[in-house]
Every structure is written in structure tokens, then in C-alpha cells.
Amino acid sequence: QKEVEQDPGPLSVPEGAIVSLNCTYSNSAFQYFMWYRQYSRKGPELLMYTYSSGNKEDGRFTAQVDKSSKYISLFIRDSQPSDSATYLCAMAKGAQKLVFGQGTRLTINP
């Protein structure tokens, strides 16, 4: 069993829809939870970062961490075609040694 599980998709939704992306994990020692966005043929870039449990909001993006269920989510409101990318969850015990999910490929259709 992988330490971090993420549905690779692909996921296709219409513009303006709310998108929900999720990851589950098995290592209860993880304390740092991140979401990276990767455009085609580019390196990943950090989108959201959460330490321990709770919610964090940044514009149209909301990250949630439920440590009791070992489950993290990323919500995108009012999705735009420019949000089309692969979204990778990542987590770590210390902040440096990240373990990534497989990535979910998302397409927002105009």
C-alpha cells in the first residue's frame, strides 16, 4: 500500500463548477500537508500549505485536513480554464521530505 493515495483521474468539469480533489494517507506521523499544481511540461508549484489539521482558504482555493480520517482535500470554487492542470498532494513528517500522491489531472471546459 502506498503511503499517499490519490485518484489520477482524469477529471473533467465545466467552467464555474466547484472542484473537489482528495488524498488519503496511511502515515499518522505526517504533519505538513501541501497541494502542488503542475502545468503540462512544467515543474510543480506550491498552491496551498497546511500544518496539522484544519482549513485554509486562499481566494478560490480551500484546503482541508482531517487527521482523524487521514484525508485531505482541495476545493476550487468558480473553476476557470486556467485551472486545468495536474494537482498533486504532498505530505511530510518534517517539512522537507515530501511524499507525493500520484496527481489528479483536471480539465476545466469553457
Next chain:
Amino acid sequence: DAGVIQSPRHEVTEMGQEVTLRCKPISGHDYLFWYRQTMMRGLELLIYFNNNVPIDDSGMPEDRFSAKMPNASFSTLKIQPSEPRDSAVYFCASSAAETQYFGPGTRLLVL
């Protein structure tokens, strides 16, 4: 800042050849990471350095892979000899805190 710089951007080589990938981290960052990304295995951490010292190389697949960081502004990942299963995109990233900044990657194809 120019961001993390990697070279070459693309590399095609034949099985058995030596491959050297290069990385220049963002100035002032004290952590440097090497990752490999494939469709099958996703993004995997190979090795990371702190202040030029290797901290964790448990992700390095085998002895054919080696990485060095001779100074704060340069690192190399070497594969010798290369094999077709090494074909992947190799990313270098650097950080000063929790946020890792990734370079554009090197696409390696071993024939």
C-alpha cells in the same frame, strides 16, 4: 530571481552511457532536492541536501545513481551506466523553509 535552473532540458542517450544532470538552486536557499517523475511511479524524492551536505539518499534507486553538491549554487545528478528504465523527468527543487521551488525539469530518454 531566475528561479531554479536545470540543464539540459532534454537528453537522449543510449543505454550504457553516462548522463549528468545539472541544477542551480535559488540563491540563498539552503535545501536542494532531486526528484524523478514517471507515469507509473509519480514524483519521487531521490536525495536532498542541506547546506551542501547530503541528508537523505534513501530514494536513490541503486548505485548507478550519484549526486553531488560541491557548493551552494550547483548540484549534479549522475547516472552511470544509464538504462532504459531510467527514462523520466528529473526535477531539481530548492527551499529556504517549507516551500519547495521546482525547476523546469530535464526530460531524459535512454534508448
